[in-house]
Amino acid sequence: MAVTIKDIAKKAGVSHTTVSRALNDHPAISKETVGRIKLLAEELDYVPSAAARGLKTNRSLVLGVIVHRIEDPFLTDVLRGIEDTLNPSEYSLFLAATKRDPEREKRVIQAMAERRVDGIIFSSLYIGVQQLRYLKQIDIPIVLINNQTMQDPDVYLVYHQDVEATRQLTQHLVDLGHRKIAYLGSARSGRTNVKRQQGYEEGLEKAGLPLCPEYIISGTTSRPENGINGMNGLLALADPPTAVICYNDMIAIGAIKAITQAGLSVPHDISVAGFDNIDLAQYVTPPLTTFHQPRYQLGQEAAKMILHILQQDKGAQRPDAVVLHGELIIRQSTVSPH
Amino acid sequence: MAVTIKDIAKKAGVSHTTVSRALNDHPAISKETVGRIKLLAEELDYVPSAAARGLKTNRSLVLGVIVHRIEDPFLTDVLRGIEDTLNPSEYSLFLAATKRDPEREKRVIQAMAERRVDGIIFSSLYIGVQQLRYLKQIDIPIVLINNQTMQDPDVYLVYHQDVEATRQLTQHLVDLGHRKIAYLGSARSGRTNVKRQQGYEEGLEKAGLPLCPEYIISGTTSRPENGINGMNGLLALADPPTAVICYNDMIAIGAIKAITQAGLSVPHDISVAGFDNIDLAQYVTPPLTTFHQPRYQLGQEAAKMILHILQQDKGAQRPDAVVLHGELIIRQSTVSPH
DNA sequence: ACGTTTTCTGCACACGTTTGCACGAACTTT
DNA sequence: AAAGTTCGTGCAAACGTGTGCAGAAAACGT
Numbered sequence: 001m002a003v004t005i006k007d008i009a010k011k012a013g014v015s016h017t018t019v020s021r022a023l024n025d026h027p028a029i030s031k032e033t034v035g036r037i038k039l040l041a042e043e044l045d046y047v048p049s050a051a052a053r054g055l056k057t058n059r060s061l062v063l064g065v066i067v068h069r070i071e072d073p074f075l076t077d078v079l080r081g082i083e084d085t086l087n088p089s090e091y092s093l094f095l096a097a098t099k100r101d102p103e104r105e106k107r108v109i110q111a112m113a114e115r116r117v118d119g120i121i122f123s124s125l126y127i128g129v130q131q132l133r134y135l136k137q138i139d140i141p142i143v144l145i146n147n148q149t150m151q152d153p154d155v156y157l158v159y160h161q162d163v164e165a166t167r168q169l170t171q172h173l174v175d176l177g178h179r180k181i182a183y184l185g186s187a188r189s190g191r192t193n194v195k196r197q198q199g200y201e202e203g204l205e206k207a208g209l210p211l212c213p214e215y216i217i218s219g220t221t222s223r224p225e226n227g228i229n230g231m232n233g234l235l236a237l238a239d240p241p242t243a244v245i246c247y248n249d250m251i252a253i254g255a256i257k258a259i260t261q262a263g264l265s266v267p268h269d270i271s272v273a274g275f276d277n278i279d280l281a282q283y284v285t286p287p288l289t290t291f292h293q294p295r296y297q298l299g300q301e302a303a304k305m306i307l308h309i310l311q312q313d314k315g316a317q318r319p320d321a322v323v324l325h326g327e328l329i330i331r332q333s334t335v336s337p338h
Numbered sequence: 339m340a341v342t343i344k345d346i347a348k349k350a351g352v353s354h355t356t357v358s359r360a361l362n363d364h365p366a367i368s369k370e371t372v373g374r375i376k377l378l379a380e381e382l383d384y385v386p387s388a389a390a391r392g393l394k395t396n397r398s399l400v401l402g403v404i405v406h407r408i409e410d411p412f413l414t415d416v417l418r419g420i421e422d423t424l425n426p427s428e429y430s431l432f433l434a435a436t437k438r439d440p441e442r443e444k445r446v447i448q449a450m451a452e453r454r455v456d457g458i459i460f461s462s463l464y465i466g467v468q469q470l471r472y473l474k475q476i477d478i479p480i481v482l483i484n485n486q487t488m489q490d491p492d493v494y495l496v497y498h499q500d501v502e503a504t505r506q507l508t509q510h511l512v513d514l515g516h517r518k519i520a521y522l523g524s525a526r527s528g529r530t531n532v533k534r535q536q537g538y539e540e541g542l543e544k545a546g547l548p549l550c551p552e553y554i555i556s557g558t559t560s561r562p563e564n565g566i567n568g569m570n571g572l573l574a575l576a577d578p579p580t581a582v583i584c585y586n587d588m589i590a591i592g593a594i595k596a597i598t599q600a601g602l603s604v605p606h607d608i609s610v611a612g613f614d615n616i617d618l619a620q621y622v623t624p625p626l627t628t629f630h631q632p633r634y635q636l637g638q639e640a641a642k643m644i645l646h647i648l649q650q651d652k653g654a655q656r657p658d659a660v661v662l663h664g665e666l667i668i669r670q671s672t673v674s675p676h
Numbered sequence: 677a678c679g680t681t682t683t684c685t686g687c688a689c690a691c692g693t694t695t696g697c698a699c700g701a702a703c704t705t706t
Numbered sequence: 707a708a709a710g711t712t713c714g715t716g717c718a719a720a721c722g723t724g725t726g727c728a729g730a731a732a733a734c735g736t
Binding site for chain 1: 340383385386387388389390392393398400407408409411414415417418421422425426430431432433434435442445446448449450451452453454475476562591592595598618621622623
C-alpha cells in the first residue's frame with residue numbers, strides 16, 4: 001500500500017538503487033538527480049520503512065527505557081530528560097514499566113530484545129540478575145540510573161551523590177542549632193535509602209553528635225502514609241527529636257501531617273526536611289526544605305551517554321560513570337529550635 | 339551475529355520454513371517436531387527479529403503514544419493505564435512528547451510513521467490539523483484522549499465528562515450555602531477549560547444564581563503561580579467571593595497560598611475546590627475538595643479500544659467514543675460560609 | 677585519435693522472516 | 707491394487723531497504 005523506493009524509481013525512470021542513494025545523499029549521485037528524486041518523494045508522500053532499513057543495517061534507531069513505576073514523579077522528570085535529549089536525534093524511545101514483577105520484567109526485556117533496541121536505559125532499582133545477564137549477552141550499551149548495585153565493566157552508570165546530600169541536610173540542621181535529629185527512611189528503596197541514611201550518620205558524626213538508634217526509623221514504603229506512621233512513632237518517644245530528615249518529600253509531607261494532627265506546629269515545634277524537591281514541595285504549608293536532586297539532568301546525561309557510545313566506534317573508551325551533585329534548598333519548614 | 343531460524347534449521351536438519359512454522363504453532367507441523375525445535379531455539383537463545391517479521395506481516399506490534407508534556411501528573415496516570423493494558427499483550431509502546439512545538443510534533447509523527455506503528459493514542463490538547471490529516475492518510479486507528487476537537491469519523495475518542503463534573507462541584511458549594519462562587523480558569527487549556535467553565539455556569543444557573551463576570555478569571559497557564567495571581571485579583575474585588583472553583587488542583591494550591599498570604603484562612607473565610615484529584619491533593623493543608631477524574635481508566639480505555647480495533651476485522655463497526663464519569667471528592671477545603 | 681580517469685547509474689544479492697504452492701509418504705477408501 | 711485423502715515438510719518468492727561491484731557515459735590528458 002505504502003509507496004516504496006521502487007515506486008519512486010519507476011516514476012523517475014531510474015533504478016531503486018539510485019533512489020535509495022539519492023535519499024541518503026550518497027556522494028556518487030549527481031546533485032540534479034538527488035534534487036529531482038527528493039522532490040518526487042515528497043510529492044508521493046514517501047515514508048521510509050524503518051523495519052526494512054533496520055533489517056539491513058542492523059540498527060533500529062530505538063532506545064529502550066525501563067522504569068519501575070511510570071507514575072513516580074522522580075522518574076517522570078528523568079524520563080523527560082531522556083526524551084528531550086533523544087527527540088532531536090534520530091532515535092525513538094520504547095517505554096516499559098516493570099513494577100517489581102519478575103514476570104513482567106522478563107516480558108519487557110524480551111520485547112526490547114526482539115525489537116533490537118540499540119541501547120537500554122534502566123531506571124528501576126530492582127533488576128533481576130539473570131535478566132541483566134541475558135541483556136548483556138546481546139551486545140548493546142546499558143546505562144543504569146541511580147543504581148550502583150552492579151560493579152560491571154559492561155554497564156554504564158549515571159547517579160546522584162546521595163551521601164553528600166543528606167550530609168549537607170544534616171549540617172544545615174546542626175547549623176540551625178538542632179541536636180536531636182531523626183531520620184525517617186524507606187526500607188523498600190534499597191541502596192538509595194542506605195546511602196541517604198549513611199549521609200545522615202556521617203553528618204551527625206562530623207558535628208560530634210551521638211548516633212541515637214531510636215531516632216532512626218525504617219518505614220516500609222516511600223509514600224506519605226509511611227511518613228505519618230513513622231512520625232507518630234517519633235512523637236511517642238520520651239524525648240522526641242526537634243528535627244526530622246525524611247527519605248523523600250512524600251514522607252516529609254506525611255510527617256508534617258502527623259505533627260499537625262498531634263497539635264504541634266511545623267517548623268515551630270519540629271523542623272522537617274525532605275528530599276527530591278518535587279514540584280509541590282514549594283506549595284505545601286510550610287514550604288519544604290529539601291534537597292534538589294537533578295532529576296532532569298540524570299535523564300539527560302544517561303541519554304547523552306548512550307548516544308555518545310553509539311556514535312563512537314566500539315573500541316573507543318568512554319567514562320563509564322557520571323556522578324551528579326544536587327543542591328540544598330532551604331525553605332520554611334526548618335528553623336532554629338526554640 | 340544473532341542466531342536466526344536458519345541456524346536452528348541447520349542444527350535440526352530441517353528447512354527454515356519448518357522452523358518458522360514450528361515456532362508459530364502452525365497446525366501442519368507434527369507435535370514432535372514442534373517440541374524439538376522449540377527446545378533447540380531455547381538452547382540457542384534464539385530471539386526473533388521484529389524488524390524482519392514486521393516487514394513481512396505489515397504489523398509492527400507497536401503503538402505510538404503522543405503526549406504534550408510527560409511531567410504532567412495527569413498524563414502520567416493516563417500513561418500508566420495505557421502501559422498496564424498493553425503490557426500483557428504483544429504490543430510495545432513508543433512514547434514521545436510534543437510540547438506544543440509544531441516542529442517537534444512533525445518530527446514525532448514522522449518517526450511514528452517510519453516505524454509503522456499499528457495505532458496511535460494522542461493525549462495532547464493541541465494537534466496540528468495538517469499533522470492529523472497526514473496521520474489519517476496512513477490507515478491506522480487513532481484514539482484521542484480528552485480532546486473532542488475533532489468530529490472526525492476516522493478518529494476514536496475517549497474522554498471525561500467535564501461539564502457534569504464542575505456542575506456537581508458548583509452544586510456542592512451551593513448546597514453548603516455559598517452564593518458568591520468564582521471560577522479560576524486556564525486559558526491555555528483550550529476546550530477542557532471551556533467545558534469546565536460551562537459546567538460552572540450551568541451549575542449557577544440551575545441554582546438560580548446570577549452569573550457575575552468579574553467572578554470569572556481566565557488565567558493563562560494551569561500552574562500554581564496562576565492560582566496566586568488569579569486569587570489576588572479576586573481578593574482585590576469590592577465584594578470578593580466566598581468560594582472558588584479552580585480549573586485544576588495546581589491552581590487551587592496556588593489560590594490557597596494567596597489566601598493564606600493575605601491573612602485569611604481556608605476554608606473558614608473562603609472555600610476552595612480543585613479538579614483532578616492529584617496525588618497530593620489529600621496532603622496539602624487543608625486537604626482539597628476536588629473532582630476525581632479517572633485518569634488511569636482513561637488510559638486503560640484508550641488502550642483497550644485500540645486493541646479491540648486491531649483484533650477486529652477492519653469492517654466491523656466499533657463504538658467510536660467512550661465517555662467516563664468521575665467522582666466528587668469532598669475534603670476539608672470547602673465548608674459553609676459563616 | 678586513443679587511452680585513462682572521473683562521474684554517475686544499475687545489477688544482483690543480502691538482511692530474517694512469512695506463506696502459497698507443490699510434493700512425497702503414509703494412511704484410508706473403493 | 708489403484709485411487710483418493712491426510713499429514714508433514716521443503717522450495718521459492720516476497721516484504722522494502724542498503725551496498726559491493728561492474729559498467730556506461732562523459733570528461734580529461736596525451
